Amino acid sequence: MSSVVLTYEQDFSLDQTLGCGQVFRWDRDDKGWWHGVVGDKVIRIRQTGNRLTFKGASSSWISRYFSLDIDLHPVLASIDRDPVIHAAIRQCTGLRLIRQPVWECLISYICSTNSNIPMIRRRIANIAAQYGKEIMFEDKRYFSFPDPSVISCSDEHSITHCKLGYRTPYVMDTACMISDVRRWGDTITAQPFGEARRQLMKFPGVGPKAADCILLFAFQKYEAFPVDVWIRRIMHHNYIKNLNTASALTTKEYDSIRLFAKSYFGDYCGYAQEYLYAARNR
């Protein structure tokens, strides 16, 4: 078991960060221990005050995954522009955007459409149990998230156990597109925001919302501002009064919301989005 002591500048909350809905493979027990699978690692971690205690990964890995290397104060100061976002920041103190593995994040948000978080979690767990490698950790079984080639080479029948619904062909076809491209994520990382977004949206099942989530959670492109039904409501209620929320969210309205957010909150509007989302109704 290793531990690191957080400095004041790091201002980190493990519970806020893992519980806000940005990631789907972590669970918290009643004693405050979190267990999660990231890549082929199983990690056990807990926070007591300013100390993180964990096993399953190195200190440098933990620091990078949870973005502890980023000074949060100037980020939050830049988005803290009004009482609404200010209250959300105070309510969710220590929430950080983590660095997710890109391939798993891509599939996760393809699986997220028109669903609630428990359903998304179940689908991803099903995919890992069906195709991942078994990992024993403290006498319990966990499953890594499978590589693209494992899914693309599988038969059509086995994936039906994952209960992906109409998303099944999206996941299969995306796996096929990725499986023969080595380190495809590097090409996305190298692109500026707009071009990276367009390239992500070429994958079947990836529209504006999924692309923005992937850019934010896996590629650290903090100018992304994902607009889901919750964020749309929050923005309508607090920032943009003349939205017609009775009808479906069109591409034009989606862009008007995210571009407003970009100009209003600035280059870290993605952080504003996540604080507003995390503070939605708790």
Added chain:
DNA sequence: ATCCAGGAAAACG
């Protein structure tokens, strides 16, 4: 039964 959930694609005018 009806509606909703971190939407996207296809079909329709």
Added chain:
DNA sequence: CGTTTTCATGGA
């Protein structure tokens, strides 16, 4: 081009 319908699943 913008708008409407369909898609599969499970919980409330």
